Amino acid sequence: MKVLLLGGTGEARALAAALHPEIEVISSLAGRVPDPALPVGPVRIGGFGGVDGMRQWLIDERVDAVVDATHPFAATITAHAAQVCAALGLPHLVLARPAWSPGDAILVGSDTEAAETVAANGYARVFLTTGRSGTRAFKDVDAWFLIRAVTPPDPDTLPVDHQLLLSRGPYEYDGELALLREYRVDALVTKNSGGAMTEPKLRAAETAGVPVVMVDRPPLPAGVCAVATVEEAVDWVRAETAG
Ligand code: NAP
Numbered sequence: 001m002k003v004l005l006l007g008g009t010g011e012a013r014a015l016a017a018a019l020h021p022e023i024e025v026i027s028s029l030a031g032r033v034p035d036p037a038l039p040v041g042p043v044r045i046g047g048f049g050g051v052d053g054m055r056q057w058l059i060d061e062r063v064d065a066v067v068d069a070t071h072p073f074a075a076t077i078t079a080h081a082a083q084v085c086a087a088l089g090l091p092h093l094v095l096a097r098p099a100w101s102p103g104d105a106i107l108v109g110s111d112t113e114a115a116e117t118v119a120a121n122g123y124a125r126v127f128l129t130t131g132r133s134g135t136r137a138f139k140d141v142d143a144w145f146l147i148r149a150v151t152p153p154d155p156d157t158l159p160v161d162h163q164l165l166l167s168r169g170p171y172e173y174d175g176e177l178a179l180l181r182e183y184r185v186d187a188l189v190t191k192n193s194g195g196a197m198t199e200p201k202l203r204a205a206e207t208a209g210v211p212v213v214m215v216d217r218p219p220l221p222a223g224v225c226a227v228a229t230v231e232e233a234v235d236w237v238r239a240e241t242a243g
Contacts, residue, residue, distance in 0.1 A: 012069035
């Protein structure tokens with residue numbers, strides 16, 4: 001039994017650790033960050049070359065099953081994996097961590113809509129946490145941005161008036177609250193990533209009375225088998241192995 005584990009998340013690393021060395025798991029990372037947190041066991045890094053490249057790779061490597069534990073906003077790789085596995089008849093599971101409850105957040109469908117919402121509400125000091133690929137939509141918005149990302153965004157995508165905060169979670173409630181207050185933030189923009197590692201910013205925003213603009217998740221491809229926890233994914237892989 002050989003499993004391709006599409007990763008780049010804490011859940012994917014936890015799943016690799018839970019299955020290794022009992023089951024042969026090859027973790028796959030996109031190669032976006034120069035110093036990725038590596039899972040245990042074998043790792044391949046870089047894109048497959050689209051749907052055709054992934055299909056050929058799965059055939060060449062004689063993979064028996066695919067677990068997609070990528071980030072909920074990594075919609076392209078998730079669509080590719082669903083399409084290729086369906087075509088090859090390979091068992092395929094999506095591990096999708098539960099979304100956050102949006103609470104009082106202003107829900108929007110895209111980064112562009114989030115930027116329009118910031119402009120329409122006249123927010124002046126925005127904590128932008130949509131990641132290095134999520135800054136372009138805000139480039140021309142007339143506001144000051146505190147931009148938090150793991151690696152620096154392309155300078156061409158940055159709003160003129162900003163401060164960059166390079167860091168990797170997890171984050172604590174106290175630190176998030178202190179950050180909102182120190183920088184006198186008047187709006188938080190976030191994706192609905194879900195998960196405990198970056199959730200404290202939402203509670204801090206609630207305490208500080210800072211409005212939240214939340215980008216809703218892209219839907220999963222139709223018909224995929226999905227679970228919400230690493231434990232369920234472990235059970236699924238073991239059942240596939242046994243079967
Ligand atoms: P994406 O838009 O869905 O994928 C774009 C392309 O990147 C894919 O077509 C594929 O290239 C390659 N790719 C993505 N994930 C890959 C993986 N795990 N292994 C091999 N190739 C992969 O993905 P994204 O949103 O840029 O995210 C890239 C990675 O960062 C993902 O692994 C994801 O788990 C992680 N991540 C994303 C976010 C986020 O907010 N999007 C946040 C945290 C971590 P080919 O077409 O050449 O195969």
